[in-house]
Structures are given as C-alpha cells and as structure tokens.
Amino acid sequence: MKIETGAPGLTVPVSDRDHTQGPADAPLTLVEYGDYECPHCGRLHPIINQLRQQFGDQLRFVYRNFPLATMHRHAQHAAEAAESAGVQGKFWPMHDLLFEHQNAETDEDLVHYATQAGLDMDQFMSDMKQHVHAARVREDFLTGVRSGVNATPTLFLNARRLDGHHDLETLTAQLQSALAAGT
C-alpha cells in the first residue's frame, strides 16, 4: 500500500469567495495566509502595501485567514471581525485597522475598529456574538493546511508557495522574476 502526498501549492484557487485587491487578470497573484495577531504578519503588512504600489495593476493581492488561535488568543475573533466587515463591503479597511493595531485586539477593540470602519454596528455585534463567520475562517484555515501552510505568514505567488525571507527586497525580486518568466 503506497500513500502519495503532494508538493506544497495552493489547493483552492482564488475565486469570488476571496478578498482581493487588484485586477482579476493581473499577471501576478499573491495569496497570503495570515493571522491578525501574528507579529510577522504585522511586519509584512506595510511591505504588501509597498508591493501593491510598485506593481500596480500587475499585482492582485489575496488574504485568507490562518489564525493560530490557541497561541494568539485574539486572532480568531479578529478574523471573524474582518469577515463580518467583508459582508458589509469593508473587509480591507478593517483588515488594515487590525494590522495597524496588533497590540490592541480585544473584543472591545474590535468594536471600536468596526465603528471606525463605518460598519452597521447592529449587524456587526450580532455577527460577532453568534460567530456567524467562524465557519468561513475555519474553512480558510483548512484550505491553508491542505496547501502546506506551516506558519504565518505563508505566501503563494501564482499558486506556488514562496519560501524564504518576506522582506521588501526579496519579494520584489521574486515578483519581478515571476513577471519576467510570465508564470
């Protein structure tokens, strides 16, 4: 009996279900599996923004949830809050607020950011209380596991896992070479 296990690559392609920034037909698609309370993801956040500026319409950025909830005790609720904002069309403002305030992500803080993002608060509070988006967050997490996500952040460039350092210089070079290779 032989058991085959595959090499790491994105198992669930980017679709309408995802939160994306940038054109759908961009030659580069960068998918991040992240955790709002993970300090490495926090450091990556401004770098992603710089890459989006540099590469403009050539880059589409996608964010999926990968909360390591037993280690980061606010990460799960933060992810649910971002998803709740997403239903109201405000995923990215909430996403930015969370990464800009990683040291303050209690449930109370989340309410504060939701207000700042201009959400319908009755809807937000009800979503959070009933954990309406917990299943979606878990779904993201499991697609990450199946794609070989082993830590946060894990990045996939055009569906292939990007290993190595996630600093601006390295990522710029990786994106440029993917662009040149047309893959």
Next chain:
Amino acid sequence: MSFPLPAGTPAPDFTLSSAPDQTVSLRDLRGQNVILAFYPADWSPVCGDQMALYNEIVPDFEGLNAQLLGISVDSVWCHAAFAHDRNLTFPLLADFEPKGAVARTYGAYRDTDGITERALFVIDREGIIRWSYLSPIDVNPGADGILSALEQLEKRSAK
C-alpha cells in the same frame, strides 16, 4: 542522515511519560490511527510553530480517528511548561531516559546533536506504519501530508 522506518513496518512499541504521573503506551492505542510527531526541542522557534499548528488541527485529526503524540528528548517538566505556555491539548512524550531510545528505534534520532529528528509517522489501527516523512530539521513540515495519509487510511478501512 537518519533513515526513518518506512511504510509497511510494524511500529515499535513504547511506553513513555506524558506527565510526571502518567504514561502512554503505543499498544494501548490499537484500534485508532496514531500520529507520531518527533521534533527536536520544546521552545525552539520552528517546533513552536509546528506544535501550535498541529494543536489547531487536533479536531480534524480526531475526525479521522487519529491520536496525535508529540515526542522529543525533553523531560516531562519541560514538556509541561511548554504545553502550558502554548495551550497544547495533545500529549507530549518525554523520550528522556535512556535518552532518545524510542527515536532510535524509529530511525529518528540525530546522534551528532543528541536530539530527535523532525520526523512524522502515521500508524494505522493495527499498529503498522503507513506513512513516514523526515523533514529538514529547520523546516516545519506542516500537516497536509499527515491529513492525506489519514484520509487514505480511513477510506480503505471504510471499504
């Protein structure tokens, strides 16, 4: 270079401490699948990530009728502190005395460093190793390989 026991090999039995007053014996887990995750050390950054990741997937492992066991040469007290710090919900076994004896029987011990390899074994209900994987020591192998192996085992046993 270590050579972990390959698929098809009966898993060597062992009894190891999981807490100061508790032991786990592999043979007592017959009838369910077992995941052995050998890792180099409590507290080292990569292991932390790996065990934190597995901790999140425990419900899915259980859904596939599998018990996860972490194993390193750290002592029970070290394991207890580590598990408490990371809120780990699965047992960590101490391959502590004689040091690395169980890891050696699985081909998962690094003589040069005196620590266990980062090696994974999936053992079926009858106690046979069905999948094994040796990861580079500084690379977190993730969980996709374990899940795929377990799914294939469960599919077969359902037939």
